[in-house]
Amino acid sequence: MKRPHVTINCAMSADGKIASPARKQIRISSEQDLQRMYQLRHESDAVLVGIETILADDPKLTVKESYVPHPRQPLRVILDSKGRTPVDALALNTVSKTLILTTTGHKRTYDGSHIEVVECETDDEGFIDVRNALEILSRKGVQRLLVEGGGTVIWKFLTSRVVDDLYIYIGSCIIGGKDTPTVADGEGIHGGEVIPLKIVDVKQGGSGVLIHYQPL
Ligand SMILES: NC(=O)c1ccc[n+]([C@@H]2O[C@H](COP(=O)([O-])OP(=O)(O)OC[C@H]3O[C@@H](n4cnc5c(N)ncnc54)[C@H](OP(=O)(O)O)[C@@H]3O)[C@@H](O)[C@H]2O)c1
Numbered sequence: 001m002k003r004p005h006v007t008i009n010c011a012m013s014a015d016g017k018i019a020s021p022a023r024k025q026i027r028i029s030s031e032q033d034l035q036r037m038y039q040l041r042h043e044s045d046a047v048l049v050g051i052e053t054i055l056a057d058d059p060k061l062t063v064k065e066s067y068v069p070h071p072r073q074p075l076r077v078i079l080d081s082k083g084r085t086p087v088d089a090l091a092l093n094t095v096s097k098t099l100i101l102t103t104t105g106h107k108r109t110y111d112g113s114h115i116e117v118v119e120c121e122t123d124d125e126g127f128i129d130v131r132n133a134l135e136i137l138s139r140k141g142v143q144r145l146l147v148e149g150g151g152t153v154i155w156k157f158l159t160s161r162v163v164d165d166l167y168i169y170i171g172s173c174i175i176g177g178k179d180t181p182t183v184a185d186g187e188g189i190h191g192g193e194v195i196p197l198k199i200v201d202v203k204q205g206g207s208g209v210l211i212h213y214q215p216l
Pocket residue numbers: 009010011012017018019020023024025026028049050051052053054056057079080081082084126127128129130148149150151152153154156157181185
């Protein structure tokens with residue numbers, strides 16, 4: 001299968017949480033790490049999130065000029081099987097193009113030629129089939145894809161074995177809460193077969209630590 005190079009980037013607390021217990025965005029990254037994240041977006045052809053991240057955080061998914069001068073804005077990709085992306089979502093603004101990947105029967109129309117909605121195949125859970133999504137992105141010329149979350153999407157990409165690099169920034173804080181989103185949610189492993197990773201690099205970044213992993 002021809003697919004883009006896939007990088008996951010995520011910021012978590014020391015206890016592995018990526019949002020507040022109310023599932024809302026919370027500042028975990030240091031200023032230095034935010035700069036790195038915007039640089040990663042700038043170097044990517046597309047940045048992808050799941051619909052729950054859009055509904056919870058309403059992110060713009062763009063590159064801020066205050067962090068990267070003369071930014072290159074990546075295509076924004078939303079995995080949204082049931083067509084729930086709100087018409088006023090900030091990720092649909094005109095700063096960049098947006099591609100909403102949905103499933104048959106859930107295609108909605110949005111104002112603006114910068115927004116495209118494409119129907120995809122589904123997997124056994126009724127989600128967008130990750131490999132089919134990657135093929136579509138590849139056909140659109142996406143060579144470097146940045147996956148930002150949330151935990152359900154990251155789980156699916158890791159278990160689909162399509163991840164090349166995984167960057168986890170560990171902020172020096174604890175969030176807690178047994179149902180708070182973590183880096184990899186989904187159904188978790190069955191039995192004792194973990195998803196093995198190797199450490200490529202470890203760096204201090206502001207008050208936290210950045211670990212660069214690659215799946216084995
Ligand atoms: N700290 C960070 O770096 C960071 C980054 C991003 C997000 N977050 C946090 O993550 C939380 C949201 O995470 P989440 O796990 O609830 O949701 P999510 O991963 O953002 O979205 C999951 C939803 O996307 C849709 N989807 C469609 N195809 C999919 C596929 N192949 N794989 C996975 N999902 C697919 C499904 O909804 P449908 O069935 O309706 O399509 C699914 O329920 C928020 O609290 C947000 O703040 C944190």
